[in-house]
Amino acid sequence: MNPQTQFLAACAYTTTTIRTITTTRTTAAAICNVLKSNRRPPAVFTSYPVSARRGVTGEKQTLTSGRRSFVSITTPYLLHSNYHHYHQQQQQQKRHQHNYPTRPPSPTNTHPPHHRPIMTTDLIESAKRAACQRAVAEHFDPSFRYIGIGSGSTVAYVVEAIAAQGPSVTSGMQFIPSGSGSAALVRGAGLSVLSIPELLALASGSPSSFPGVTNRQYIDVYFDGADEVDAQLAAIKGGGACLFQEKVVARLSKKFVCVADSRKRAPRLLASWPAVPVEVAPVAADLVRLALVDLGARNPVVRTKGPGAAPAGTDNGNWIIDAPFAPLLTAGEEGEAEKGKWTPESLAAAIKGILGVLEVGIFAGPTGPQAKALGPDAAGVRPVKAYFGNADGDVETLG
């Protein structure tokens, strides 16, 4: 298979972020067309000339899609995926002097556009690994017994960093995965898996195994990635169709530590990431779509996968609806009507109230420690801290 065919094959099955590839203009256009017809609508594929982008050369580079790596071919066009609305592609043509994609203007979007930094695939992976190594160094303790492991490509480097500490540290630990993919990841690293039901059974059968635990925060720390993180550490998750079990594991944890590359950092949610993922019962999907429109979503769609465009199923046998809203306020901006309508917390609550919704991919509200202080029934799912890896190897933190 040539690299383009390999890239397309990878796109057919992966549910996570597709990376970048350099190719010719004609091939980039052809690949874009195939991907647009195969992928869920918010995953829009655009191509840009490489020459104007700092740090991107026409040399060979490794393409990573999901967990597989391919070598891309050379030269002048960069194919970039997953972060941009379709309309941006048209606007992009007029904006080559800036050469950054921006959100299309709309009557409800009064926020300045957020520009994601551009990184090549190798730099993205190094950035993720650096963020995870620092997060593990600062939040993983050999005395821990229960560790939550989220989903996606970034958290793989958390597992790598923990496994590197060796069986003398990890053999007494149990790892609670947030889905089938992370369970396989944990097992593959030689670590011991404890499912959510097994954890809950252990906690109710043997409370003494969890001394001092309040708020049902049985898990010592939860590491997970995110699709976008705002200035107040509210996060969007679910780009890879995992969000419900992630929220359960976050809620059962003392703290959620977020790991990402710096493209995920944004001043507000939906500044760059196109839509809020919502997990729904298939039978009620159309009902949920109509209710999302009532809340202000523009053209919410059931996410599809593969050449037949069948709905992409979740680990729980449900579907995902991607609901594009105008950029959200940050916590504290409530009431500033000219800036927009929803905060992450208020939008999550409104969507959660729709009949047929299992869970919303917005992680906002109290953190684990804040929930503990609020009282026994309070749930905390917002990260306490986020680690963002940069292309230059630095790691920025928030929180």
Ligand SMILES: O=C[C@H](O)[C@H](O)[C@H](O)COP(=O)(O)O
């Ligand atoms: O559904 C997927 C999860 O929420 C992931 O944690 C999120 O999409 C980030 O994934 P990645 O680390 O691959 O960018």
